[in-house]
Each structure stands twice: as C-alpha cells, then as structure tokens.
Amino acid sequence: MWGRALGATASQSRMKLLPYLCGYMERMRWLSVLGLGGTVWAQIGAAAKARATELALEAAEKSAAFDWTGLLWKLVWIETLLIVFLAFRLIQLVVQYTGYDPFARWDRDKVNMRLWMAVGLGGLFLALWSTFKYAPLYLPEAASRHGVLIDGLRNGIISFTYPAFILVHLMLFYMIWRYYNGRVRAAVYQETHHKLEWASLIAISIPVVAIAIAGIYIWSLPVHGQKPEAGQKTVEIEVVAEQFQWRVRYPGADGKLGRYHYTLxxxxxxxxxxxTDPKAQDDLLPAAKEIHLPVNALVTIHVRSKDVLHSLFLPHFRTHIYAVPGQKNQVMLVPTITTKEMRRKLGKPDFDYELACNQLCGGAHYNMRMKVVVESWEEYQAWLAQQKPAYQPAQPSTLTQARLSNLNL
Amino acid sequence: MATHAMEGTHAHVHEGHGHDHAHKETFWTKYIFSQDHKTIAKQFLLTGFTAGFIGILLSAIFRLQLAFPDKSFPFLETILGKWAPEGRLDPNFYMALVTMHGTILVFWLLTGGLSGTFANLLIPLQIGARDMASPFLNMLSFHFFFWGTVVLFASFFVETGPAAAGWTVYPPLSALPQAMPGSGLGMILWIVALVLFVVGVLMGGLNYITTVLNMRTQGMSLFRMPLVVWALFTVAVLGLLSFPPAVAAFILLLFDHSLGTSFYLSDIYIAGQALPQQGGNVLLYLHLFWFLGHPEVYIVLLPALGITSELITAHARKPIFGYRIMVLSILGIAFVSFIVWAHHIFVSGMNPLLGSIFTATTLLVAIPSAMKIFNYIFTLWKGRIHLTTPMLFAIGTVSFFISGGLTGFFLGVAPLDIPLHNTYFVVGHFHLVMGVSAVFAMFGGTYHWFPRLWGRMMNERLGYIHFWLTFIGANLVFFPMYYMGFGGVPRRYYAFTEFSFTSQWQNLNVFITVAALITIAAQFIFIYNFFHSMFWGKPAPRNPWKATTLEWSSPVKHLHGNWPGKLPVVHRWPYDYSKPGAPADFIPQYISDEDIARGVRWWEEDFEPLTVIDRAEPEEGEKQAASPEPKPAPAFSPNAKPEEGSSPS
Known part of the structure; x- marks a missing residue:
C-alpha cells in the first residue's frame, strides 16, 4: 500500500516484477555483499567473542580488551537498517506489480485542506492551552521597582500579539478552507485593493507607535534614569565576573569602592x-558566595569582568548587563520584595533569587551561579558587619610591585 | 543599446558552444569547473543542503544533552571519541556543536545555499539572460564557497576542536586560546572559512547585481521582474554593503587572536596572567559584527519571502496582491535592516540613548514585514489554492513568519530585552522567523523548481509526509521555547540543572528533544525523495505548474545559453494568473496580445514556447529599427502597457 507513496511512478508500474527485481538485485548486489559480509562478520565476531573473553580472563590487567559486544551491537544496527531499507523497496516493487494503490482516489487538495484545519486549529488551541499550563513556571512577579513596569509592558505587548497571532492565523486558515481547489474552480483576478492595503498599514502602525513610545519611556526613565527618592537609602556594590564564578565587593564604612587595576x-x-587607596582598604569581600541587598534601597551594581565577556543576569529583578573587560558598566535597581516575602508569596520555602551568567564565557558557563538575598536594612547591616575587609596588612606590597615591573608595561 | 549588444554576443557565443556541441565537455568542465549558472545552482544546492543536514544532525547531539544531562550515551563516545568521554558530552564540545550548528545553518545553508541556489538558477532564467554577467566569476564564487566549507568542516578534526565561542564568536573568549579549547586553531580555521565564504558571496552578489541591471531581456522592465528576482537583487546589494565590515571585524579578531594586537582586548587577567593588551573594547566588535549580523537576517529572509511570493501566486492561480507594495516592502526592509543592529546589544553597556533610538528603528521593520504577510494572505483570498507540496511549504513559511515575527515586538523593545536577552525566547524567535521559515521556503523552492533543475518531478506524496511531519515537528520544537523564555532560561547552557529557575523546565526539554529527533528523522524522507527523483522521478513537462515566468519557457534539457534560438521577449508582468477573458488561467510573460489574438495555445501540454519566442525577437539587423515594445492589444492591456524609460540601456 505504500508503494506509490514511497516514490513509485506510473512508468515503472508497467514493468514486470520478476525481470525488474532481477535487475534491481543486480544493481544492488553491493548491498547484499555488505549484508552477507555483515552476517558472516557477526558470526566471526560471536565466535571470537568467546575466545576474547578467555583472553581477557587470562590477561586480567589488560582490562581494555577489544569491545566485541559493542561491535556486535553495531552490526545488529546495520543489519536492521538494511532490512528496513530492503523491506521498503520490496513493498514498493510489489505494489508496482499489483497496481493496487489505496490512495489513488484521495483528493490531494481536500485531504491537505482538512489537515490544515486539524493541525492549524489544533495547534492554535495547543499554543493557547500550554501558554497557561506553563504559566506557573514563568518568572514570578518582578522583585524590583522598574521590573514591574517591564512586566506591564510585556503584558501589554502580549495582549496585542497573542490576539494578532491567532487572528492572522485564522485568516490564513480561512483562506485555505474557503478557497482551496475543490470548493472554488476559478480564482478572481485582483491586483490590489487600496482600502485593504491602507487598513493593513494602519492596523500595524498603531501598535508599533504605541509600543515604541511605551518602550522608550520605560527604558529612558524608570530603567536608566533611576534616582533616589527622598529618604531612600543608597548602596553601591561591585560584582566581578571571571571564569567561572562571581565575586562581590562591598564598600566599607566610607561607603565608597576603592580603586583597582587588573595588573594588581x-x-x-x-x-x-x-x-594605596584608603577607600579600597576598608572594602569588604564576603567569603560566602552570596550577594545581600537591602530591600527598598537604590542599589547600584558596578559590573566588570576579569577575563572574557560575561553577563550579570538577575532574572527576578529584570536586571541584565554585560560584564565587559576594560569597561566599567553599571546598573541600578530597587529590590522591592525580600527573599522571605517571596518565599511566602510563592509557597516555595526553598526559593532563592539567583544570579546567572548570560553571555557565553566558556565550558562551565552554565554553572556560574550565585545566590542573591534580599533582606531588611537591619538584617543587611548585621550581615555586612560580619564581613572581613579585603586589605590584609601582612601581605607584602612589594609582590604587586614586582608583578607590575615583570609586565614591562 | 548595450543590453541588446550583449544579447547579441551571447547569442553568438551560444551558437558556437552549446547548440552545436562544437567543443568537448569533460567531467571536470561539466560538473566541477562549470561556468553554467544552472550547474552552479545545483552545486550550491547540494553543498548547502549537505552542510545544512550535518548542521541539523549536530543539533540532535546537543538536544540529547539538554534533555538527558545525567544520562550516558555510549554511541557518542564511538563517534566523538575524547569529546564525549564515557558517553557524556564535554561542555566545551557542546559549545562547539552549538557554534558550528549556528555557523553552518545561518551562513552555509541559509545564505550560501539559499541565495546561491536560487539566485543562480532564477536570475538568468527569469529575466531572460543567457547566463550570469560573468560566468567565470560565478564559478569562482562557488569554489570559494566550497573551499570555505572544506575548511569549516576540517576544523572538526583539529585537536582542540572547532570554534566554540558561539556563532557570533565574541572576543575575548574567541580571541584567547587559554579561555577555551575551541579558541585555538579551530578559531583560526573558522575565520579563514568565513573569509572564503564571504569572498564567494561577494563574487556571487556582484554578478547578481550586474546581471539584473544589465542583462534583462527586451521588455523586462524592473517592475516586470518576479518578486523573487527583486528579493535576490536586493539581498545581493545588502550582502555587498554588510559583509565587508564583518570581514574587517574577523580580520581584526584574527590579529588579536594571533598577533597580540588589542582591538578588542583590554584589562584581561586570565589563566593566572595579566595580558599586556590595553585600550581595546569588545563593544567595537559587537557593533561591527551586528552591522553584518542584522542585515544577515534579511539576507536569509528576503529570498525566502521572494520564493514564497512565486509559489503562492503560481499555486493559488492569482496575481500577487499589491505587487508594488511588495517591492517597496523589500526595499524598505533592506534599508531599515541597516539601522537596527544595536538591538542585539541593548544590555551590553552601550549608551542607553542608543537603546531608545534602536528601539524606534527596530519596530519600524514590523511595518513592511506585516504588509508582506497581509499581502500573502490577501493573495490567497479569492484564489484557487492548489495544495501541492510547494504550496504547503509556502503557507508553512507564512505561518512561521507570523509565529516568529510577532515575538519580535518583545525583543525589539529595549526594556523588554532586559529579561529576554539571550534566553530561549530569542532562540525560539529567530528559529521560527528566519530559521524554519527560510528552510521551508528553501524546501518549497526545491520542490517547485526541481523539474527545472533536474528535469524530473519530485514525488508529491512523500512531499506531503515530509511537509506535515516537519511542520508539526518544527512548531513543537520551537514554540515551547517561548515559554522557557518567559521563565528566563538562558541559551547556550550545557545543562539546566544548576539553577532552580531553569531546572524546573526539564520535562519540557525532553519533549522538545523528542520532537526535534522526529523532525530530524523526517528529513531523511526528503533526502530519499530528492535523490530518488533526481534519477528515477517522473519526467517533467516543460511547464509543470502552469506558471507564467520565463524559466518555464526554456527547454527541459539544460543547454548552455538557456534558449536554443532567440531570447524571449517580455510582454507583461509576471503574475497574469486568472485574467478575465483570457483563454487559460495563466498567460506567460513571453505571450504577447498578438499571440493571443492569433490563437497561440500556450496552455496545452505539447505547446512549444520556442515557436513563439523565435518569432518574437527581432533579428540582429532589425534590432535598431524594431520598436522596443510590441503594441498591446486593448483586450488584455492592464499590465501589458509598455513602461517607457524603465528599461536600462
């Protein structure tokens, strides 16, 4: 029954089976050699396997004996593929000979039209259903002040694109259903329709303008123009990326981060x-792989990289900036939900904010994780008080001098 | 007129060559160093598809890793050796697979394969030229492409493995061999391969532009060209303007990699050592690369949409809706594509003001793109839709373009790019909008023009099975990636096990991998159909789809110079389908109104177009005297009106 479907043609079906089969076998004899050879090879393999086991037992220290079982499996695979191929071709030839073709009376256009209806409408439904099904796995509500606006923009765009996705597809499927060759027997000559073109142009321009205005506003002011409100605390920290971990630096009592240079x-x-910079001497380098942020404070994160491009990705805070070697990048956010509160909201007692690297940085790129803790100002201060300053007076400063001179800069 | 003079020379050359078979063709001159555009199209198609299938098979390996990060696959060690110790994929080699998958599919299949095949096949045949402007340059174009392919695949056999820094090869990762193994010799080979590739593309592009501008046959004004020629022509211009900056970027990268310069490198401490390079900046590379990278998207997409225009009109038996708007959209997309590149690097730390500007320009692209989609749907409206294999693939392209294009609204807006940048949302978006969408157009084009390439039809029923499996499969693979994107799952991750917000997507990843493996397996149906039909397919009639364009007027059996006698003369636009009052539902471009009045029966199976063509073109001596356009008869005048001044000279 699959003969026609598998590529048989009308001209071939006129041939007599036997002569054709002989000719076919003649042409394909190299395959039988392969098949026969494979079978023989498998027999030899099976016989040799027993011998190999003996040998392996004799020379126990040579554990890496030839993998006969593996070879046998490979042969089985090859034989299976051969059998499938030959069966495929044989069915084709038999169908050509008998001339029976169950699909001969199928109407190509009708069958494909119905498939479009089934697959198309089913697909739209599946897309809609799974969008809601996976909603619990989406990122939870934004935990930063600007993130809320970004989520609002996202929802606004969804409320335009999702109906558009469905409507335009429905238009497409309607055309197939209504105008397939079978329902209609002639097309209408139509070069254009000016009103329709104008309507399309306006229909697409309105959302484009609206989204552009909203997007540019959110990008310019709430994201990049963040300023402390009256009485709002501000915090500056530095996050440094390297293959394949993050390091974080907090300013000491002076509230300022000190100088650095990569050669040091x-x-x-x-x-x-x-x-030599006093501002650097009191900087804190937490030992634990954690970033602690105070809730409702304006946090400025200075981001740099020691080696290659990385990217500071804080998905829950809708915060993202590349860590570029040789360039001082910074990003601002106001965390609004503490870790504890978020755990309660989500009903997940083990929930944690996470910092991920989101710019390919090498083999272990997938494993550059750091936990982020958002807590109250008091908890934050208490945690900060436990951290040790980076400056170790015992460390000979001549070492770094020596390094500088070695570089011959 | 220069054009006519050239036609004359070509006709002369042709009579000396192909017609009489005066010179011997060896295997080498016929199949390897061929200067015939049809053979070069086949070479591009076979090379592109071969590379593409290998690229897709690579994705099968890394999809296995993503779905089953904890399982061991012993067969991987068999084929990959040290890159999959104990059947577990090495993370560095995972990145190499992803990199090569992207490079091969974006550049080799969808740029070289797609444009190379269809520009070479269609431009001369559809505008009525004997061959490309420079057949020799055309041959060189393929050979650079081919050797680029060889170098690219050779990098798999380098000890440190192929390039692995992602298909965008961002430095410093790609510039520092100590940063990852793939940035060693593999990276140099990648750059060499890309430079060879670009040289090939540029040679091809020069030819396409020259041919379209200078070698159109009599009556083929610019606004009588099929949309696919418009698209291929525009893409050639795009490539000419955007590939050189990328080559510059790659060469500078090579300098940084091997010669110790610091165009992109600064302040780097790696592998226990501070590097002396200072003052460079990666952002320079990002801008240079995406100055190519974004037009590249349209270099892939526009030919695909052009092919879709041809397939939809020919199989819906209806003229394209809004031809001039379609042309304007192509030109508009091409122009805008040059001023949107920075939307790929919104969060790179560039000046936020640029983010605002590029948000506005990026959203502009939506307008011509949406106009094209609406026009495709309105073309189907009141048509007579034959759901043949090419038509199915064309509708599939439109569907994928909708599904993928709409999500561009999310990614093109700078603030929304913050949570979505480099997540699976992006992966789903570009795979749908320019990946499978363009691949579907390429499949559709192959099914449609296969009779023109090999003189045989591809099997329709295998085509249906192939289409439905691929269409359903590709949707099941890429649509769920949007959900993962809303979950913030980053791309280019070797495993999603390390983060709690990514590990919860494991089940969906298994689903995607299973769908991907089935979809990949379905491509073997196409491979079988392709090669089986090439040798044993049903012999094709001259015009199997009853299409109007010129390529269906030249003989089925290929000959050097395309038309044995004179070149066809064009009397009408390319979309005269279902014209009221016409005796058939299509009128080929070479049929004049006099021919119709005279009772030429072009719709019949055994109609010989050359009987019309040979009469239509004036003789060599008459050319100066003959009027450039035959006068249209009033009954069929709407599109047969002569366009004065638009014909080049």
Whole structure:
C-alpha cells in the first residue's frame, strides 16, 4: 500500500516484477555483499567473542580488551537498517506489480485542506492551552521597582500579539478552507485593493507607535534614569565576573569602592584592588558566595569582568548587563520584595533569587551561579558587619610591585 | 543599446558552444569547473543542503544533552571519541556543536545555499539572460564557497576542536586560546572559512547585481521582474554593503587572536596572567559584527519571502496582491535592516540613548514585514489554492513568519530585552522567523523548481509526509521555547540543572528533544525523495505548474545559453494568473496580445514556447529599427502597457 507513496511512478508500474527485481538485485548486489559480509562478520565476531573473553580472563590487567559486544551491537544496527531499507523497496516493487494503490482516489487538495484545519486549529488551541499550563513556571512577579513596569509592558505587548497571532492565523486558515481547489474552480483576478492595503498599514502602525513610545519611556526613565527618592537609602556594590564564578565587593564604612587595576590581581588580591587607596582598604569581600541587598534601597551594581565577556543576569529583578573587560558598566535597581516575602508569596520555602551568567564565557558557563538575598536594612547591616575587609596588612606590597615591573608595561 | 549588444554576443557565443556541441565537455568542465549558472545552482544546492543536514544532525547531539544531562550515551563516545568521554558530552564540545550548528545553518545553508541556489538558477532564467554577467566569476564564487566549507568542516578534526565561542564568536573568549579549547586553531580555521565564504558571496552578489541591471531581456522592465528576482537583487546589494565590515571585524579578531594586537582586548587577567593588551573594547566588535549580523537576517529572509511570493501566486492561480507594495516592502526592509543592529546589544553597556533610538528603528521593520504577510494572505483570498507540496511549504513559511515575527515586538523593545536577552525566547524567535521559515521556503523552492533543475518531478506524496511531519515537528520544537523564555532560561547552557529557575523546565526539554529527533528523522524522507527523483522521478513537462515566468519557457534539457534560438521577449508582468477573458488561467510573460489574438495555445501540454519566442525577437539587423515594445492589444492591456524609460540601456 505504500508503494506509490514511497516514490513509485506510473512508468515503472508497467514493468514486470520478476525481470525488474532481477535487475534491481543486480544493481544492488553491493548491498547484499555488505549484508552477507555483515552476517558472516557477526558470526566471526560471536565466535571470537568467546575466545576474547578467555583472553581477557587470562590477561586480567589488560582490562581494555577489544569491545566485541559493542561491535556486535553495531552490526545488529546495520543489519536492521538494511532490512528496513530492503523491506521498503520490496513493498514498493510489489505494489508496482499489483497496481493496487489505496490512495489513488484521495483528493490531494481536500485531504491537505482538512489537515490544515486539524493541525492549524489544533495547534492554535495547543499554543493557547500550554501558554497557561506553563504559566506557573514563568518568572514570578518582578522583585524590583522598574521590573514591574517591564512586566506591564510585556503584558501589554502580549495582549496585542497573542490576539494578532491567532487572528492572522485564522485568516490564513480561512483562506485555505474557503478557497482551496475543490470548493472554488476559478480564482478572481485582483491586483490590489487600496482600502485593504491602507487598513493593513494602519492596523500595524498603531501598535508599533504605541509600543515604541511605551518602550522608550520605560527604558529612558524608570530603567536608566533611576534616582533616589527622598529618604531612600543608597548602596553601591561591585560584582566581578571571571571564569567561572562571581565575586562581590562591598564598600566599607566610607561607603565608597576603592580603586583597582587588573595588573594588581594575584595571590590574595583576587580583585586587583589598589591598597594605596584608603577607600579600597576598608572594602569588604564576603567569603560566602552570596550577594545581600537591602530591600527598598537604590542599589547600584558596578559590573566588570576579569577575563572574557560575561553577563550579570538577575532574572527576578529584570536586571541584565554585560560584564565587559576594560569597561566599567553599571546598573541600578530597587529590590522591592525580600527573599522571605517571596518565599511566602510563592509557597516555595526553598526559593532563592539567583544570579546567572548570560553571555557565553566558556565550558562551565552554565554553572556560574550565585545566590542573591534580599533582606531588611537591619538584617543587611548585621550581615555586612560580619564581613572581613579585603586589605590584609601582612601581605607584602612589594609582590604587586614586582608583578607590575615583570609586565614591562 | 548595450543590453541588446550583449544579447547579441551571447547569442553568438551560444551558437558556437552549446547548440552545436562544437567543443568537448569533460567531467571536470561539466560538473566541477562549470561556468553554467544552472550547474552552479545545483552545486550550491547540494553543498548547502549537505552542510545544512550535518548542521541539523549536530543539533540532535546537543538536544540529547539538554534533555538527558545525567544520562550516558555510549554511541557518542564511538563517534566523538575524547569529546564525549564515557558517553557524556564535554561542555566545551557542546559549545562547539552549538557554534558550528549556528555557523553552518545561518551562513552555509541559509545564505550560501539559499541565495546561491536560487539566485543562480532564477536570475538568468527569469529575466531572460543567457547566463550570469560573468560566468567565470560565478564559478569562482562557488569554489570559494566550497573551499570555505572544506575548511569549516576540517576544523572538526583539529585537536582542540572547532570554534566554540558561539556563532557570533565574541572576543575575548574567541580571541584567547587559554579561555577555551575551541579558541585555538579551530578559531583560526573558522575565520579563514568565513573569509572564503564571504569572498564567494561577494563574487556571487556582484554578478547578481550586474546581471539584473544589465542583462534583462527586451521588455523586462524592473517592475516586470518576479518578486523573487527583486528579493535576490536586493539581498545581493545588502550582502555587498554588510559583509565587508564583518570581514574587517574577523580580520581584526584574527590579529588579536594571533598577533597580540588589542582591538578588542583590554584589562584581561586570565589563566593566572595579566595580558599586556590595553585600550581595546569588545563593544567595537559587537557593533561591527551586528552591522553584518542584522542585515544577515534579511539576507536569509528576503529570498525566502521572494520564493514564497512565486509559489503562492503560481499555486493559488492569482496575481500577487499589491505587487508594488511588495517591492517597496523589500526595499524598505533592506534599508531599515541597516539601522537596527544595536538591538542585539541593548544590555551590553552601550549608551542607553542608543537603546531608545534602536528601539524606534527596530519596530519600524514590523511595518513592511506585516504588509508582506497581509499581502500573502490577501493573495490567497479569492484564489484557487492548489495544495501541492510547494504550496504547503509556502503557507508553512507564512505561518512561521507570523509565529516568529510577532515575538519580535518583545525583543525589539529595549526594556523588554532586559529579561529576554539571550534566553530561549530569542532562540525560539529567530528559529521560527528566519530559521524554519527560510528552510521551508528553501524546501518549497526545491520542490517547485526541481523539474527545472533536474528535469524530473519530485514525488508529491512523500512531499506531503515530509511537509506535515516537519511542520508539526518544527512548531513543537520551537514554540515551547517561548515559554522557557518567559521563565528566563538562558541559551547556550550545557545543562539546566544548576539553577532552580531553569531546572524546573526539564520535562519540557525532553519533549522538545523528542520532537526535534522526529523532525530530524523526517528529513531523511526528503533526502530519499530528492535523490530518488533526481534519477528515477517522473519526467517533467516543460511547464509543470502552469506558471507564467520565463524559466518555464526554456527547454527541459539544460543547454548552455538557456534558449536554443532567440531570447524571449517580455510582454507583461509576471503574475497574469486568472485574467478575465483570457483563454487559460495563466498567460506567460513571453505571450504577447498578438499571440493571443492569433490563437497561440500556450496552455496545452505539447505547446512549444520556442515557436513563439523565435518569432518574437527581432533579428540582429532589425534590432535598431524594431520598436522596443510590441503594441498591446486593448483586450488584455492592464499590465501589458509598455513602461517607457524603465528599461536600462
């Protein structure tokens, strides 16, 4: 029954089966050699396997004996593929000979039209259904002040694109259903229709303008123009990326981050801080792989990279910026929901905010995780008080001097 | 007129060559160093498809890893050796697979394969030229492409593996061999391959532009060209303007990689050592690369949409809706594509003001793109839709373009790009809108023009099975990626096990992988159909789809120079389908109103177009005297009106 479907043609079906089969076998004899050879090879393999086992037992230290079982499996695979191929061709030839074709009376256009209806409408339904089904796995509500606006923009765009996705597809499927060759027997000559073209132009321009205005506004002011409100606390921290981990630096009592230079990196000084700068001496380098942020404070994160491009991705805060070697990038956010509150809201007691790297940085790129903790100002201060300053007076400063001179800059 | 003089020379050359078979063709001159545009089209098609299938098979391997990160697949060790110790894919090699998958599919299949095949086949045949303006350059174009392919695949056999920094090869990762193994020799080979590839593309592009501008046959004004020629012509211009900056970027990258310069490198401490390079910046590379990278999207997409225009009109038996708007859309998309590149790097730390500007320009692209989609749907409206294999693939292209294009609204807006940048939302978006959408157009074009390429029909029923499996499969693979994108799942992750917000998507990843494997398996139906039909397919009639364009007027059996006698003269636009009062539901471009009045029966199976063509073109001596356009008869005048001044000279 699959003969026609599998590529048989009308001209071939006139041939007599036997002579054709002989000719076919003649042409394909190399395949039988392969098949026969494979079978023989499998027999030899089976016989040899027993011998190999003996040998393997004799020379126990040579554990890496030839993998006869693996070879046998490969042969089985090859034989299976061969059998499938030959069966496929044989069915085709038999159908050509008998001339029976169950699909001969199928109406190509009608069958394909119905398939479009089934697959198309079913697909739209499936898309809609699974959008809601997977909603619990989407990122939870934005945990930052600007993130809420970004989510609002996202919902606004969805409320335009999802209906458009369905409506335009329905238009497409309607055309197939209504105008397939079978329902209609002639097309209407139509070069254009000016009103329709104008309507399309306006229909697409309105959302484009609306989205552009909303997008540019949110990008310019709430995202990049963040300023502290009256009485709002501000915090500046630095996050440094390297293959394949994050390091975070907090300012000390002076509230300012000190100078650094990449040539000073080495030994204990993992961030290359310049300890001749008093502002750097009190900077804190938490030992734990965690970032702590105070809730409702304006946090400025300075982002840099020690080696290759990385990207600071805080999905829950809708915050994202590349870590570029040699360039000081910064990003601002106001965390609005503490970790505890978020755990309660989501009903997940083990929930944590996470920092991920989102710009390919090498083999272990997928594993650059850091936990982010958002807590009250008091908890934050308490945690900060436990951290040790980066400056270790015992460290000989001559070492870094030596490194500088070695570079012959 | 220069055009006519050239036609004259070509006709002369042709009579010396192909017609009389005066010179011997060896295997080498016929199949390898061919200067015939049809053979070069076949070479591009076979090379592109071969590379493309390998690229798709690579995705099968990394999809397995994503779905089953904890399972061991011993067969992987068999085929990959040290890159999959104990059947577990090496993370660095995972990145290499992803990189090569992207490079092969974007550049080799969808740029070289798609444009190379259809520009070479269609431009001369559809505008009525004997061959490309420079057949020799055309041959060189393929050979650069081919050797680029060889170099690219050779990089798989380098000890440190192929390039692995992503298909965008961002430095410093790609510039520092100590950053990852793939940035060693593999990276150099990648750059060499890309430079060879671009040289090939540029040679081809120069030819396409020259041919379209100078070698159109008599009566073929610019606004009588089929939309696919418009698209291929525009794409050639796009490539000419955008590929050179990318080559510059790659060469500078090579300098940084191997010669110790610091165009992109600065302040780097890696592998326990501070590098001396200072003052460079990666952002320079990002801008240079995406100055190519974004037009590249349209270099892929516009030919696909052009092919779709041809397929939809020919199989719906209806003129394209809004021809001039379609042409304007192509030109509009091409122009806008040059001023949107920075939307790929909204969060790179560039000046936020640029983000606002590029948001506005990016959203502009939606207007011509949507106009094209609406026009495709309105073309189907009141048509007579034959749901043949090419038509199915054309409708599939439109559907994918809708599904993928609408999500561009999310990614093109700078603030929304913050949570979605580099997530699976992006992966789903570009695979649908320019990946499978363009691949479907390429499949559709192959089914449609296969009779023109090999003189045989492809099997229709295998085509249906292939289409439905691929259409359903591709949707099941890429649509769920949008959901993962809303979950913030980053792309280019070797495993999603390390983060709690990514590991919850494991089940969906298994689903996507299963769908992907089935879809990939379905492509073997196409491979079988392709090669089986090439040798044993049903012999094709001259005009199997009853289409109007010129390529269906030249003989089925290929000959050097395309038309044995004179070149066809064009009397009408390319979309005279179902014209009221006409005796058939299509009027080929070479049929004049006099021919209709005279009772030429072009719709019959055994109609010989050359009987019309040979009469239509004036003789060599008459050319100066003959009027450039035959006068149209009033009954069929709407599109047969002569367009004065638009014919080049």
């Amino acid at each position: 990196i080495g030994g204990e000084n993992v961030l290359g801080l310049d300890f």
